[in-house]
Amino acid sequence: MKKNKTASDVRSKLEEKGLDKQEIQNILIEDARTGLSVEALKRAISNNLFYxxxxxxxxxxxxxxxxxVSYAVRDRILNRWVGSVKQYxxxxNRVVSYLSAEYLLGPHxxxxxxxxGIYKQVEQAVKELGKxxxxxxxxxxxxxxxxxxxxxxxxxxxDSLATLEVPAIGYGIRYQFGIFEQDIKDGWQVEDTDNWLRRGNPWEIERRELNYEVKFGGHVQxxxxxxxxxxxxxxxxxxxxGVAYDTPILGYKVNTTNTLRLWKSEAPKSFDFQVFNAGGYNEAVRQKIVCENISKVLYPNDEQEEGKILRLQQQYFFVSCSLQDMINIHLRQGDKIHDFHQKFVVQLNDTHPAVGVAEMMRLLLDKYMLDWDDAWDITTKxxxxxxHTLLPEALEKWDLELFGKVLPRHLELIxxxxxxxxxxVTVRFYGDHQKIASLSLIGEGPRKYIKMANLAALGSQAINGVAALHTDLLKKTVMKDWFELSPEKFSNKTNGVTPRRWMVLSNxxxxxxxxxxxxEGWIKNLDELKDLEQFAKDKAFQKAWMEVKHDQKINLSKKIFQRMRLTVDPDxxxxxxxxxxxxxxxxxxxxxxxxxxxxxxKQKPEADIVPRTVIFAGKAAPGYKMAKLIIKLITSIGDVVNNDSDVNKKLKVVFFPNYNVxxxxxxxxxxxxxxxxxxxxxxxxxxxxxKLSLNGALTIGTLDGANVEIRECVGEENFFLFGLTADEVExxxxxxYDPYDYYKNNPELKLAIDQINEGYFSHLDPDTFKGLVRSLMFDDQYLILADYQAYVDAQEKVAETFKNKSKWAEMSILNVARMGKFSSDRSIRDYCKEIWKVEPVPVKLEN
Structure with a gap:
């Protein structure tokens, strides 16, 4: 093994070259900033601790x-980051701008x-420092x-954009308080503030010089x-x-380091001294509070009008800052506004940033004084x-009066x-009033509203779904009329996940x-996992594979005990x-x-039932009462099951709180x-x-979303399928459909629902889950009762298969081996080739 050089070794070598003491000191300081040896990393960590x-x-x-340690690592990213910006x-080359109201990055x-590629070096450096x-x-x-x-x-x-060396900027909001921290008290979800910035964030750099004004309300002359x-x-x-805060997004073992630019809202003038001097102490800082509220919290509750206004303000705020920033970057390079679309392509991640279409038009028309046709041509290119959704209620709509109150100029433009x-459209579909109304950006009704999905569809060069089935259904249902109008715009881009975080790091x-x-080639080319297939039947490899799985189950068991004081069986x-x-x-x-x-x-304690630990995790939206009631039911079932000595050796129920990355x-x-x-x-x-399949879990599922493609790839024999198809559901x-018929004709289903209804899982209180039972029995819009028996049958097949350890191991190995398609690298390559028309730009660093 090559011995790491110490500071004295480096100093001796430099003295031999005849360098003076100051030159040697400068080199040692630079080594502490960028060196990757254990000794350099130790100096860097110690320096950061002190200085x-x-x-x-x-x-x-x-x-x-x-x-x-984080500052030491960030120092080693900065050269790549600056080099990437210079190169771009x-x-x-065209730059991808990804507009998203959400980024769940996980720990950095x-x-x-x-x-x-310095995990081992940093681990050793930290160890030698006694940590x-x-x-x-x-x-x-x-x-x-x-x-x-x-x-x-x-x-x-x-992650994939950087790993594939594609020039990109992610834009979003620097929420002061993120998604709430979830706790479970007496079985109910309780939300607490997620003050993730309370102790500082070593990964971001504040760019106070990068700030833009964003307007709200008022009127138009x-x-x-x-x-x-x-x-x-x-x-x-x-x-x-809006003030920019930049976070470097590093590619895997490449120089490319892209930027995630998040916007914080501030008041142009945070303190009115004249008002304060006149005795208006609270009024003097009122504007500061109002302005800062915009980036204060992720997705404020919008049950009240004030919440709806704040949510619209958030969406417009980050979109306006981002577009102004892109135009500023473009013009500073000496390029013309008419060529903007040749430098930037902007991806709308769902409808949250869809107001960007109207904002782009406003900037081009009102600030850069283009005529309408030129502005619209640039915008749509x-x-x-x-x-991201087939649920009609999830396709954003804004009350027209409220929208006009917040964004009067944009209402005019829309x-x-x-x-x-x-x-x-009227010329093309003359007489088809229903189709014309469907395509209109304005929805009619007791209160008119703006259809943001329609605005996004009209203002974009391309529209894509995120799984083959989803895209197909999109064309047939919620965007049927748009597909008939512009079929050339539509394509599918099945989602993917990064193997760096979800395999290399987590497993x-x-x-x-x-x-x-x-x-190790599979880490950057997930298709190479296919080479694992040759080992699927290898008994020694199966044994090693299942030992890894068992170790991970032991680790999770320990976490469950630490968090919940509940013992579960890793076997x-x-x-x-x-x-x-x-x-x-x-x-x-x-x-x-x-x-x-x-x-x-309970009925047959001696029966040969495979021991099972059922693990749930997930957050319910604070205003979603039924979802919260479902959490309460799960935790209540767990209370009964986990404390019943007749059962708890074969069955445990876990609700793991605060599900996050x-x-x-x-x-x-x-x-x-x-x-x-x-x-x-x-x-x-x-x-x-x-992510679960890539980590060796077998899937029990319906033919929904990407499940369809996962099953096609892993093989139907390695997937536990059940349930109605999308066509059969309709x-x-x-x-x-009458769910009551399924209830009365299925004894096991009837018993389960009766137990819930009669308070068996709620301390004999029959009122706790009344609403939930009523929903199941008389308004089962998600066909839970219709799919119940097929699901139970599939679970029996799961249990039988699990008894055969060799078979289960083989299926698990094949699942991983055949998941190459589901890398986010493949997804991004598809976007680059078919929508964005961008090429990789390898970054060369200056010596």
Missing amino acids: AQGKFPEIATRHDYYMA LNSK LANNLINL DLDWLIEKEIEPGLGNGGLGRLAACYM HYTDNNGKFCSNWIPDLVVK TFAYTN YEINRRFIDK PQLTELISSKIG SLFDVQVKRIHEYKRQLLNALHVITLYNRI TNAQKIYPAADLSEQISTSGKEASGTGNM NTKANG
Whole structure:
């Protein structure tokens, strides 16, 4: 093994070259900034502890050391980061701008160590300083800048863009308070503030010089200029300043380091001295509070009008800052505004940033004084739109009066965009009033509203779904008329996940085992996992594979005990459903199966039933009462099952609180069974299904979202399929679906529902779950009862298969081997080739 050079070794070599003391000192300082040897890293960590934080080892806390290590790692990223920015600015290559209201990045430190390829060196350096790297990594507070799959997908895409050396900037909001911290008290979800910035963020750099004004409210004045051109002047009630905070996003073992630029809202003038001097102490800081509220919290509750206004303000705020920033970058390079779309392509991650279409038009028309046709041409060549949902209620709509109150100029522009569009549509579909109304940007009703999905579709060059089934259903249902109007715009881009975080980082034992057989190339080319197939029947490899899985189950068992004081058996089948709590995701179906297993064990304790640990995790939106009631039911079932000595040796129920990226990294590697049981036709894609499969879990699922493609890839014999198809779901509903018929004709189902209804799981209080039972029995819109028996049958097949350890190991290995398609690298390559038309730009660093 090559010996790491110490500072004295380096000094001796430099003295031999005849350098003076100051030159030698400068080189040693630079080595502490960029050197990758253990000795250089130790000096860097010690320097950061002292110079950046004013601490010395005797008084330094665990957090102080975490910060010192993080700064040392960030220093080693900066040269790549600056080099990437220089390369992009000096090239004519197109840059991808990803606009997303959510980014669930997860903790940075360990991920950056993986991508830099210096995990072992830093681990040794920290050890020689008397600390443990894993102990420090656990100290990091993750940025909770997202709600679920949308934000996790955005994080994966940023990782892949950098790894593939594609010039890109991610834009979003620097929420002061992220997705809430979830606790469970008396079985109920309790939300607490996620103050993720409370102890500082070593990964971001504040760019106070990068700030833009964003207007809200007020009115619009119209006038004709000296050239006879019709002009508009927006006079706002409120002006907010957006300040940039940049985080480096490092590619895996490449120089490319892209930027995630998040905007913080501030008041242009935070303190009115004149008002304060006159005695208006509270009024003097009122504007500061109002402005800062915009980036204060992720997705404020919008049940009240004030919440709706704040949410719209958030969306417009980050979109306006981002577009102004892109235009500023473009013009500073000496390029013309007319060529903007040749430099930037802007991807709308769902409808949250869809107001960008109107904002782009406002900037081009009102600030840069382009004529309408030129502005619209640039706009429609700039944007592309990803749709993430088939649920009509999830396609954003804004009350027209409220929208006009917040963004009066944009309301005018949307009306004008719509007028010109409807004139053309009317010619094409003359007499088809229903189709014309469907395509209109304005929805009619008791209160008119703006359809943001329509604005995104009209203003974009491309529209894509996120799984083959989702895209197909998109064309047939919620965007049918748009597909008939512009079929050339539509394509599918199936989601993917990054193997760096979700395998290399979260499951290092499995990573090492795979690499020992097929090399490390799969980490950047996931298709190489195919080479594992030759070992699927190898008994020695199966044994090693299942030992890795068992070790991960032991690790998770320890976490469960630490968090919940609940002992679970690592030898049992770990049955995992981790995702947002939502009726369409059907955690209720899983809960009914748990009750059925419980009843079977109670009735026949001696029966040969495979021991099972059913693990749930996920957050319910604070205002989603039914989702919260589902959590209460799951925890109540767990209370009964886990404390029943007749049952708890064969069955345990876990609700793991505060599901986030950190906890997901512990759960995925330990899962035996992946629950992907949403009602067919409701899930757009899913990414948890991919992460679980990549970590060796077998899937029980419906033909929904990306499940369809996962099953095609892994083989139908390695997938536990059940349930109605999307077409069958619609036909069942159309033919008058009556859930009560399923209830009365299925004894096990009837018993489970009766137990819930009669208070068996709620201390004999029959009122606790009345609403839930009523929903199941008389308004089962997600066909839980219709799919119940097929699900129970599939679970029996799961249990039988799990008894055959060799067979289960073979299926698990094949699942991983055939998941190459589901890398976010493949997704990004598809976007680059078919939508963005961008090429990789390798970054060369200056010596």
